[in-house]
Amino acid sequence: MKVGNKLEEYVRSSEPSTRSAQLLLESAKRLKVSDEAIQEIIKPCAVHIQRLSVPILGTVVNIISGIVLHDRARGPYKGGIRLAPDVDLWETTELARLMTLKTALADIELGGGKSGISVDLRALYTHMTKAKRFAGEYREFERIAKADIMTEFAKCFGQLFASHDYIPAPDMGTSGAEMVRIYNETKDPASVTGKPDGIEGWLPGRAESTGYGVYHVILRDMERRGIAPEQCSIALQGFGKVGSYAARYLYEEGARIVAVTDISGGAHDAKGLDIDALGAHVKKAGGIAGFDAKRITNDTLFRLKCDYLIPAASGHVINDTNAAGIGAACVVEAANMPVTFEGMKTLDRRGIAILPDAYANAGGVIASNLEYRHALGGIKFTREQTLAEIRARLDDAYTACEPILARGRTLTEATVDVALMRVYETMVNRSLL
Numbered sequence: 239m240k241v242g243n244k245l246e247e248y249v250r251s252s253e254p255s256t257r258s259a260q261l262l263l264e265s266a267k268r269l270k271v272s273d274e275a276i277q278e279i280i281k282p283c284a285v286h287i288q289r290l291s292v293p294i295l296g297t298v299v300n301i302i303s304g305i306v307l308h309d310r311a312r313g314p315y316k317g318g319i320r321l322a323p324d325v326d327l328w329e330t331t332e333l334a335r336l337m338t339l340k341t342a343l344a345d346i347e348l349g350g351g352k353s354g355i356s357v358d359l360r361a362l363y364t365h366m367t368k369a370k371r372f373a374g375e376y377r378e379f380e381r382i383a384k385a386d387i388m389t390e391f392a393k394c395f396g397q398l399f400a401s402h403d404y405i406p407a408p409d410m411g412t413s414g415a416e417m418v419r420i421y422n423e424t425k426d427p428a429s430v431t432g433k434p435d436g437i438e439g440w441l442p443g444r445a446e447s448t449g450y451g452v453y454h455v456i457l458r459d460m461e462r463r464g465i466a467p468e469q470c471s472i473a474l475q476g477f478g479k480v481g482s483y484a485a486r487y488l489y490e491e492g493a494r495i496v497a498v499t500d501i502s503g504g505a506h507d508a509k510g511l512d513i514d515a516l517g518a519h520v521k522k523a524g525g526i527a528g529f530d531a532k533r534i535t536n537d538t539l540f541r542l543k544c545d546y547l548i549p550a551a552s553g554h555v556i557n558d559t560n561a562a563g564i565g566a567a568c569v570v571e572a573a574n575m576p577v578t579f580e581g582m583k584t585l586d587r588r589g590i591a592i593l594p595d596a597y598a599n600a601g602g603v604i605a606s607n608l609e610y611r612h613a614l615g616g617i618k619f620t621r622e623q624t625l626a627e628i629r630a631r632l633d634d635a636y637t638a639c640e641p642i643l644a645r646g647r648t649l650t651e652a653t654v655d656v657a658l659m660r661v662y663e664t665m666v667n668r669s670l671l
């Protein structure tokens with residue numbers, strides 16, 4: 239991990255100024271939560287740091303991993319496993335804190351946690367091919383390496399997962415295939431969510447849940463604005479697990495998806511892209527590059543005049559350097575924290591609305607809650623029931639925010655206020671504050 243690779247570095251350092259902490263501090267002032275109480279809420283409860291010695295294709299690779307358990311006042315720690323080269327412990331801490339807010343806003347009985355595994359698989363692939371330890375395509379190497387890494391991760395933390403104290407799920411760089419490795423270790427379907435179809439305790443509709451939730455909150459926003467989907471233009475950064483599902487649902491609703499980018503490139507058509515054709519191309523080619531449409535970069539995509547801009551790739555992509563040039567009327571945070579705190583303030587000043595991450599991408603954890611309850615109690619849910627639960631929870635979350643919105647607050651401020659008050663009251667009731 240680029241920050242805090244060693245335990246003593248993490249313990250002795252101070253957390254950088256983060257968006258979630260700043261939003262919570264502002265909310266605490268509005269809600270008159272004491273300085274002492276909000277500092278306790280901001281801090282994580284526990285941090286686990288583990289070196290993974292992973293045998294990959296006959297070579298032992300040492301990888302740093304960490305789990306941040308932020309708050310479990312309202313239920314077990316819940317949060318995904320992020321596998322990426324730029325993961326660090328402070329980022330993992332912030333994402334765990336965001337999960338606490340997200341589960342509280344959705345009013346589900348879970349807390350917030352997060353895992354991070356710091357590894358550059360592209361660099362490792364290059365090394366392995368040069369050393370003649372692997373001769374295949376990158377995607378096959380990635381599958382093998384992730385399976386080996388997650389097997390070791392599950393061995394190290396299997397007891398934590400099996401105790402249901404922390405329930406992991408997929409996140410950036412991981413998928414259901416990696417969650418199977420945890421299930422294989424624990425033999426417990428409630429120890430992990432986001433499992434693939436057919437695995438004991440799996441949930442129909444889980445794969446599309448986050449993207450479906452993004453689609454639903456945009457549809458509701460269109461209704462509140464009094465505009466039809468056919469009148470809307472949408473630009474999308476990221477065409478992975480979240481972005482592709484959101485795009486497909488919005489496309490089927492009649493909205494024009496005018497631009498889409500991913501790590502390989504971008505496609506642009508002012509009349510609207512054929513999302514079915516784009517999806518088929520990406521499945522075959524592995525990325526958007528080469529699709530029959532005008533090319534577009536992320537920078538240009540962010541400046542496009544459109545109704546909705548959906549950053550669905552990674553964090554901090556809209557910040558103090560580019561927020562002044564955003565061309566959309568509304569930014570929808572399909573990724574976690576794609577807009578920095580400074581970027582948010584700039585968008586607010588410009589009158590650009592934000593559908594914040596704790597609300598917009600909560601469909602995934604809402605579905606995870608159903609999957610966890612199914613695995614615990616054996617109650618099966620259909621895909622239709624899963625999607626209905628996502629709609630209901632997201633609608634209820636917005637309803638809870640309406641009195642705060644009526645006082646002139648932004649939706650970001652309202653979501654944080656609702657979530658903080660729920661966490662604070664539970665901690666007081668449990669004598670944790």
